[in-house]
Amino acid sequence: MLERFIQAISVADPGAEEPAATRERLKDKFPRGATRRMTQLGMLVGAALDELAPRSDDAVVYASSYAESRALEAYLESFPTASPTMFQTSIHPSAVQQAMIGRQHPVREFFPLTGRAHLVAQAMQAAMLSPAPRVLVCGGEERGTWLLAQGYASARSFAFALALTSGPGEAIGKIALARSADQPAALPLETFFAALAARQPLDLVAAPGMRLNLAWL
Numbered sequence: 524m525l526e527r528f529i530q531a532i533s534v535a536d537p538g539a540e541e542p543a544a545t546r547e548r549l550k551d552k553f554p555r556g557a558t559r560r561m562t563q564l565g566m567l568v569g570a571a572l573d574e575l576a577p578r579s580d581d582a583v584v585y586a587s588s589y590a591e592s593r594a595l596e597a598y599l600e601s602f603p604t605a606s607p608t609m610f611q612t613s614i615h616p617s618a619v620q621q622a623m624i625g626r627q628h629p630v631r632e633f634f635p636l637t638g639r640a641h642l643v644a645q646a647m648q649a650a651m652l653s654p655a656p657r658v659l660v661c662g663g664e665e666r667g668t669w670l671l672a673q674g675y676a677s678a679r680s681f682a683f684a685l686a687l688t689s690g691p692g693e694a695i696g697k698i699a700l701a702r703s704a705d706q707p708a709a710l711p712l713e714t715f716f717a718a719l720a721a722r723q724p725l726d727l728v729a730a731p732g733m734r735l736n737l738a739w740l
Contacts, residue, residue, distance in 0.1 A: 524701040525651040527658070527687035528694035533574035534720045535567045535682040539666065542593055545680075557625045562591045562612065564665045567682035569622025572661055575686045577623070582632035582655035585619045586646040586662035588639050588712055592676040593665045618682075619661060631655050640709040644730035647698055650687055660685045662712055681716050696722075696739045703734035710735065 537545055542563035549566045550558045552573060558566060564587070577583070591613060598606065598613035617635050622628075634649045636642060650658040661684040667676020687698070710729040718725050718737060725737040 524699055525648070526697060526699040527647075527651050527689060528691050529685055529696035529698065530657075530688050530692055530694055531575050531686040532695065532719060533571040533684045534716065535571050535663070536716075536720060537567065537680050540680065542665075553622070554625055560612070561621045562594050562618065562665065563680060564591055564593075564663055564682065565618040565621030567680065568618035568661055568663050568684070571663075571682045571684040572619070572622060572659060575659055575684050577628060577630065577659060578657065579629045580631050580656060582650070582653040582658045583619055583630050583634070584646050584650045584653075584658060584660045585617060585633070585635045586642050586660070586712060587618065587637060587664060588642060589664055589667065589670075589676050590617065590637065591665065592667045592670050596668055596670050596676075618663065639711065641707065641730035642712055643710045643715045644700065644733045644735050647700055647735060648730075648733065651700060656688065658687045660687060663716070664712065677713065679713065681713065681720075683716050683719050685719070694740055696737065699736045699738075701734045701736070702732060703728045704732070705734070707731050707733075 545563045546558045594613045598609040601609045650660045663682030664677030666680040670676035705728045707728045722739050729735040
């Protein structure tokens with residue numbers, strides 16, 4: 524069995540807040556002028572990570588099913604005269620990189636992951652196999668508009684960040700992965716976020732061969 528202890532947590536649930544409103548609300552958390560080049564997801568994840576005070580010896584695991592969906596929508600809407608600005612935003616570095624590149628903040632390892640039904644278990648497996656003394660697991664989504672109707676965007680915007688260590692210390696929770704031959708169930712990133720935000724436990728086979736247990740201490 525693999526297990527890690529949750530030492531700190533940060534969650535962001537802006538509800539139906541539009542990207543412009545998120546930018547205005549969080550602009551003071553980033554270097555002056557930086558947010559005009561950041562996506563909504565970049566601002567949410569960056570603010571959540573800031574609360575955990577990233578260190579240079581941390582490993583970072585980032586999970587998102589749809590990533591910068593609003594930026595992609597804006598770029599596609601600019602056709603047939605494609606907007607160079609919207610193109611640049613749609614291919615912008617991931618939410619984690621947006622915040623850390625601007626601060627020139629080094630990390631020990633960076634594992635960006637995407638997926639759907641088994642993404643949470645895969646992100647936790649990556650975190651638990653890292654030799655770093657502390658692993659920051661973060662993730663989130665942007666609320667889509669017309670891409671949502673096509674099944675290519677999230678129905679809500681959210682972000683989270685967890686600080687995981689191998690020792691209990693002053694832990695507030697624990698995440699464990701154990702082998703299981705049972706049929707896996709879907710554990711969307713949004714469902715995992717909801718459990719974190721409400722401090723609710725989880726116990727299910729979240730990927731083939733992997734039972735995930737989230738407990739609060």
